[in-house]
Amino acid sequence: MRDAVIVDAVRTPLGRGKPDGAYAGVHPVDLHAHVLRSLVERTGLDPAEVDDVVGGAVGQVGEQSGNTTRFAALAAGFPESVPGVTVDRQCGSSQQALSFAAQGVVAGGYDIAIASGVESMSRIPIGSQTRVDGVGQDVAGPSVGARYAPGLIPQGVSAELIARRWGLSRQQLDEFALTSHQRAASAWSDGRFGGEVAPLKTTRADGSVGQLEIDETIRPGTTAEALATLRTPFADPRWTERFGDIDWTVTAGNASPYSDGAAALLVTTSEIAAAHGWTPRARVHTATVTGDDPILMLTGIIPATAKVLARAGLAIGDIDAFEVNEAFASVVLAWLAETGADPRRVNVHGGAISIGHPLGASGARLATTLLGVLEQTGGRYGLQTMCEAGGTANATIVERIDR
Numbered sequence: 001m002r003d004a005v006i007v008d009a010v011r012t013p014l015g016r017g018k019p020d021g022a023y024a025g026v027h028p029v030d031l032h033a034h035v036l037r038s039l040v041e042r043t044g045l046d047p048a049e050v051d052d053v054v055g056g057a058v059g060q061v062g063e064q065s066g067n068t069t070r071f072a073a074l075a076a077g078f079p080e081s082v083p084g085v086t087v088d089r090q091c092g093s094s095q096q097a098l099s100f101a102a103q104g105v106v107a108g109g110y111d112i113a114i115a116s117g118v119e120s121m122s123r124i125p126i127g128s129q130t131r132v133d134g135v136g137q138d139v140a141g142p143s144v145g146a147r148y149a150p151g152l153i154p155q156g157v158s159a160e161l162i163a164r165r166w167g168l169s170r171q172q173l174d175e176f177a178l179t180s181h182q183r184a185a186s187a188w189s190d191g192r193f194g195g196e197v198a199p200l201k202t203t204r205a206d207g208s209v210g211q212l213e214i215d216e217t218i219r220p221g222t223t224a225e226a227l228a229t230l231r232t233p234f235a236d237p238r239w240t241e242r243f244g245d246i247d248w249t250v251t252a253g254n255a256s257p258y259s260d261g262a263a264a265l266l267v268t269t270s271e272i273a274a275a276h277g278w279t280p281r282a283r284v285h286t287a288t289v290t291g292d293d294p295i296l297m298l299t300g301i302i303p304a305t306a307k308v309l310a311r312a313g314l315a316i317g318d319i320d321a322f323e324v325n326e327a328f329a330s331v332v333l334a335w336l337a338e339t340g341a342d343p344r345r346v347n348v349h350g351g352a353i354s355i356g357h358p359l360g361a362s363g364a365r366l367a368t369t370l371l372g373v374l375e376q377t378g379g380r381y382g383l384q385t386m387c388e389a390g391g392t393a394n395a396t397i398v399e400r401i402d403r
Contacts, residue, residue: 002105002108003105003269003270004267004269004283005268005269005270005282005283005284006265006266006267006282006284006371006398007043007267007280008042008266008278008281009263009264009266009367009368009371010039010196010198010264011196011198011264011361011364011365012031012034012198012261012262012263013199013213013214013215013216014215014217014259014260014261014356014358014365015122015212015216015259015260015261016122016216016217016259016260016356017120017121017122017259018122021260022202022210022212022216023120023200023260023261024123024204024260025202025204026120026200027120027123028057028063028119029063029071029075031118031120031261031262032055032068032116032117032118033072034076034200034262035198035262036053036072036264037077038264039264039266040076044276044277045266047073047077047078047082048078048079048081049111049112051082051109051113052083052084052101052104052113053069053070053072053078053082053084053085054069054084054100054101054113054115054116055069055085055086055087055094055116055117055360056086056087056088056093056094056095056096056117056118056360056363056364057086057087057093057117057359057360058090058091058093058119058129059120059121059124059125059127059129060088061128061129062123062124063123064119064120064123064124064360067084067086068118069085069086069116070083070084070086088360089392089394090388090389090390090392091327091357091359091360091362091363091386091388091389092363092386092387092392092393092394093117093359093360093363094116094117094263094360094362094363095362095363095366095384095386095394096394097115097116097363097364098265098267098284098364099289099394099396100115101114101115101265102115102267102284102287103287105267105268110267111269111272112266112267112268112272113268114265114266115364116262116264116265116361116364117262117264117358117361117364118261118358118360119261119358119360119361120260120358121259121260121359122258123260125258126258126359144294148294148295152294152295153239153295153297154234155297155328155389156233156250156255156328157239157243158295158296159250159255159327159328159331160239160250161243161246161295162296162298162331163250163334164247165296165334166337168329168330168333168334169247169249170251170254171224172333173251173328173329173330173333174227174228175224176254176329176332176353177254178222180329180352181219181222181353183350183354184215184349184350184354185218185220185350185354187348187349187350188215192349192372193215193349193369196369196371199211199213200212215355216356217257217259217354217355218350219354222253227251227253230252230253231251232248232250232251233252234248235248249330254329254330255327255328256325256326256328256352257353257356257357258357259356259357259358260358261358261365262358262364263364264364265364265367265368267284268280281371281375281400281401281403282371282382282401283398283399283401284396285312285399286308286311286312286396286397287308287394287395287396288304288308288311288394288396289304289392289393289395290304290307290392290393290395292393294390295391296391297387297389298327298328298331298387299334301324301325301331301393302334302339303393304393304395305339305383305395306339308383308396309397312397314397316339316341317342318381319341320345320374320379320380321373321374321379321381321382322347322383322385323347323370323373323383323384323385324346324347324351324384324385325352325357325386326347326351326353326354327352327357332351348373349369349372349373362386363384367384370382370384370398371398371400375400380399380400381397381398382397382399383395383397
């Protein structure tokens with residue numbers, strides 16, 4: 001039976017997804033193309049052998065529309081014969097791209113595939129795809145609205161409801177955020193991110209040319225006192241009227257920032273890798289996706305984790321490293337409470353609160369970081385999971401291969 005192995009993985013340092021961010025002057029196609037070229041350079045891959053480039057993107061509008069992955073492959077200099085397809089499973093888009101690439105390889109539909117993702121939130125602001133002429137659209141439709149009357153809610157309110165259900169305080173959320181920044185800053189200072197990033201030269205809005213060397217949103221000097229001063233932007237009487245008393249704990253400090261970035265992984269079989277002289281880094285062991293309550297929305301990572309462990313025949317204690325996307329601190333803390341995972345093994349190099357969350361690229365970024373953590377710690381199994389808008393979640397287990 002064919003397997004699916006990851007030969008290599010690479011990402012950009014993540015930029016601030018604002019007009020003054022490092023990548024604000026970079027077209028998302030070129031941002032995506034950079035990691036594709038970097039993957040080729042790192043592995044010696046002949047791009048003509050790639051059967052498909054499966055890429056994730058969430059804001060599929062404007063410069064990130066029209067099957068942006070196909071244009072990224074062309075921008076990277078791949079032969080015109082190499083196709084590309086763009087996946088939208090919201091924040092899990094590039095994690096789903098990895099699943100699709102691995103499934104295609106195992107099934108024999110692909111021999112060599114690239115799983116990747118991109119998001120330029122500085123150029124395609126969050127939610128752009130749901131607006132027409134500046135007016136928000138009802139993307140769920142009246143039937144969904146009726147089923148969950150009086151309607152779905154913003155993710156930030158979902159994060160507040162999660163904090164309330166699991167009894168999480170503002171202090172706990174801020175302490176988690178502080179740890180994320182401390183871990184990420186330490187990982188950079190110790191050189192633990194060096195092997196996974198490919199810096200990109202950029203031209204900023206003021207015309208200056210530079211190169212982002214580390215993730216732009218990490219704040220090494222932040223403190224619990226500073227985080228405690230931030231406002232709670234989702235506090236609104238309409239949500240209290242609908243859901244009852246809410247303590248209002250979610251802030252910009254304990255949630256992920258707007259980010260720009262891209263990541264890519266090369267996927268093939270063990271046999272094909274050997275024929276090319278590649279030593280794979282990991283095997284895609286098991287991958288699942290599940291749905292959950294679209295009001296709480298972000299709790300799908302809890303059943304997704306249970307599902308992927310059951311399919312893999314593993315227990316939570318068998319996992320040596322976890323990457324759980326830090327969309328909001330409350331999400332990861334609720335997941336920890338339900339799974340019983342060892343917090344010391346979760347996001348050991350920091351997470352999205354500090355590193356950043358470039359929506360469509362985050363799944364591939366988590367996978368890239370997870371490989372590095374496993375190699376640096378000598379772990380065997382790694383699990384990554386991603387909460388997603390609409391109440392879905394991906395969970396993937398990889399198994400490190402000794403090199």
